[in-house]
Amino acid sequence: MSDEESGDAQDGGADEEITVESLRERLEAIESQLDDAETEADLDEVETEIEALETDLEAADLPEPDDEDEEPPEEEIESEKDDLADQLEEARGPYDEDVVAEIESAIDEIESSEWTETGAAELATAVDDFLDAAGEQLDQSVERAGEETEDLTAALESAIEGIEDAALDPDDDAETIDALLDDAEALVADVEDAETWSDLSVREKLDHHGFYDVLDHRKDYPPEWHALKVFEKRGEVDKILLALDMLDSDFMEEHCLESLRRMGPEEAVEPMMERAQKRDQDAIQILGKIGSDEPTDMLVEYIEGDGNPGLQKVVLKALGEIGSDETTQDVADKLDSDNESIRSRAARALGMIGDTRAVAPLADVLEDDDSDTVRASAAWALVQIGTEDALDEVGEYSDDRAYLVQTEAEKAI
Numbered sequence: 001m002s003d004e005e006s007g008d009a010q011d012g013g014a015d016e017e018i019t020v021e022s023l024r025e026r027l028e029a030i031e032s033q034l035d036d037a038e039t040e041a042d043l044d045e046v047e048t049e050i051e052a053l054e055t056d057l058e059a060a061d062l063p064e065p066d067d068e069d070e071e072p073p074e075e076e077i078e079s080e081k082d083d084l085a086d087q088l089e090e091a092r093g094p095y096d097e098d099v100v101a102e103i104e105s106a107i108d109e110i111e112s113s114e115w116t117e118t119g120a121a122e123l124a125t126a127v128d129d130f131l132d133a134a135g136e137q138l139d140q141s142v143e144r145a146g147e148e149t150e151d152l153t154a155a156l157e158s159a160i161e162g163i164e165d166a167a168l169d170p171d172d173d174a175e176t177i178d179a180l181l182d183d184a185e186a187l188v189a190d191v192e193d194a195e196t197w198s199d200l201s202v203r204e205k206l207d208h209h210g211f212y213d214v215l216d217h218r219k220d221y222p223p224e225w226h227a228l229k230v231f232e233k234r235g236e237v238d239k240i241l242l243a244l245d246m247l248d249s250d251f252m253e254e255h256c257l258e259s260l261r262r263m264g265p266e267e268a269v270e271p272m273m274e275r276a277q278k279r280d281q282d283a284i285q286i287l288g289k290i291g292s293d294e295p296t297d298m299l300v301e302y303i304e305g306d307g308n309p310g311l312q313k314v315v316l317k318a319l320g321e322i323g324s325d326e327t328t329q330d331v332a333d334k335l336d337s338d339n340e341s342i343r344s345r346a347a348r349a350l351g352m353i354g355d356t357r358a359v360a361p362l363a364d365v366l367e368d369d370d371s372d373t374v375r376a377s378a379a380w381a382l383v384q385i386g387t388e389d390a391l392d393e394v395g396e397y398s399d400d401r402a403y404l405v406q407t408e409a410e411k412a413i
Contacts, residue, residue: 018056018057018059018060018062019060019062020062020063020073020077023053023056023057023060023077024077026049026053027053027077027080027081027084029049030046030049030050030053030084031084033045033046033049034046034084034087034088034091037091038171039171040092040170040171043088043091043092046084046088047088050081050084050085050088053081054081057074057077057078057081060074062074092170094170094174094177094178094181095168095170095177096163096164096166096168096170096177096180098177098181099163099177099180099181099184100160100163100164102181102184102185102187102188103130103156103159103160103163103184103187104160105188106156106184106187106188106191107153107156107157109188109191109192110123110149110152110153110156110191111149111153113196113198114196114197114198115149115194115195115196115197116195116196116197116199118195119194119195119196119197119199120147120149120194122190122193122194122195123149123152123190123191123194124144124147124152125190126187126190126191126194127144127152127155127156127187128144129186129187129190130156130159130183130184130186130187131144131155131156131159133179133183133186134159134162134163134180134183134184137176137179137180137183138162138163138166138176138180140162142155142158142159142162143155163180198248202246202247202248205246206224206242206243206246206247209239209242210239211224211227211239211242211243212227214227214230214231215227215230222249222251222252224243224247224249224252225251225252225255227239227243228240228243228252228255228256228259229259231243231259232259232262232263235263235265237260237263237265237267237268238267240256240259240260240263241256241260241267241268241271243256244256244257244260244271245271257282257283257286260272260286260289261282261285261286261289262289263289264286264289264290264291265290266290266292268286268290269287269290269292269294269295272284272286272287272290272295273287273294273295273298276295276298276299277298279302279308279311281310281311281314284299284302284311284314284315284318285314285317285318287299287318287322288317288318288319288320288321288322289321291321291322291323292322293322293324293326295322296319296322296324296326296327299315299318299319299322299327300319300327300330302315303315303316303319303330303331303334304330304333309339309341309342312334312339312342312345313341313342313345316331316334316342316345316346316348316349317345317348317349319331319349319353320348320349320350320351320352320353321352323352323353323354324353325353325354325355325357327353328350328353328355328357328358329357331346331349331350331353331358332346332350332357332358332361334346335347335361335362335364335365340371340373340374343365343369343371343374343377344371344373344374344377345377347362347365347374347377347378347380347381348377348380348381350362350381350385351377351380351381351382351383351384351385352381352384354384354385354386355385356385356387356389356390358381358385359382359385359387359389359390359393362378362381362382362385362390362393363378363382363393365378366378366379366382366393366394366397366405372401372402372404372405373404375400375402375405376402376404376405376408379394379397379404379405379408379409379412380408382394382408382412383408383411383412390412391412391413392412394408394409394411394412395409395412395413396409397409398410398413
């Protein structure tokens with residue numbers, strides 16, 4: 001874009017009326033300009049164009065769409081403008097400040113944790129590896145004065161000074177900055193993996209409960225993961241719940257919950273109900289897999305009073321899997337939801353519950369709902385209920401406009 005064209009674009013409606021078409025043309029021009037940008041200066045120009053377009057968009061008086069369901073043009077343009085802004089941010093950098101931020105994160109972790117003897121040795125190795133790698137990139141070196149954590153952090157602070165003094169340019173030194181950022185991220189990961197006394201404390205407790213007795217070899221890392229697989233295979237739910245309670249690790253929490261989800265053990269009802277009271281969706285899914293009636297009253301409260309659509313969908317699925325006909329009416333009430341996904345999930349939950357009282361409301365949904373997705377779910381649910389009345393309701397839709405509804409009708413027939 002020439003300077004004259006750029007000026008015209010920034011002036012927006014100074015010389016001509018701002019229209020939907022003119023704004024779209026500017027969006028296309030900015031997108032092309034972003035694709036062609038090669039330097040930070042080029043990206044700065046793109047940012048200026050985006051800001052100018054945003055100013056003009058706020059000032060513009062654009063027409064409302066004739067169709068109430070159609071998205072207003074300013075909202076659509078705003079969304080596309082935001083997408084370009086996101087792309088612009090992704091195109092920027094990385095910068096030496098990003099490298100410094102990673103090193104400072106490692107320093108904070110080193111200073112705030114209490115390290116075991118093994119952990120201290122691991123830290124020293126991690127810092128030395130980073131200093132060697134960074135020194136090679138910058139053609140400079142930093143020596144540690146000793147083995148204490150203060151010596152490690154002092155060496156890393158010296159490395160930060162060296163990076164800042166190098167005044168790396170994001171365009172001319174892009175490869176160097178990329179390499180330094182990789183090295184700094186590796187440093188952070190190594191520091192996080194080094195052993196602390198709190199880690200050892202947890203391992204000692206687990207060892208007291210025989211958690212590690214199953215490890216004839218350590219096939220997986222961390223070893224707790226391998227032990228978890230063994231306990232799942234043996235059906236030892238107590239050990240999995242112990243690990244879930246004691247291991248302060250997002251990784252292990254995820255795998256403990258996955259094991260419980262696959263197993264669906266009755267022993268997990270109480271601990272999962274405790275987590276579900278905090279709206280934990282993983283715990284609610286596990287309660288559905290277990291199938292106990294015990295949590296139904298609590299789960300029904302969530303679909304009645306919680307406005308979170310994501311949570312409601314998870315709860316509806318769990319109630320369907322539990323299959324208590326005492327929840328039929330509560331689930332059926334969600335067929336009137338304004339949210340299409342919730343109506344669809346409620347219909348399928350009714351099919352899983354299998355209560356014949358749901359036939360009539362499901363038939364109404366199949367006949368009247370505006371969404372073919374919801375109608376297909378209702379058809380599926382009626383087939384699952386499987387009574388003569390239910391199948392007759394579905395069978396009438398063998399020539400339906402929606403393929404999925406036709407498919408369920410053919411099953412019914």
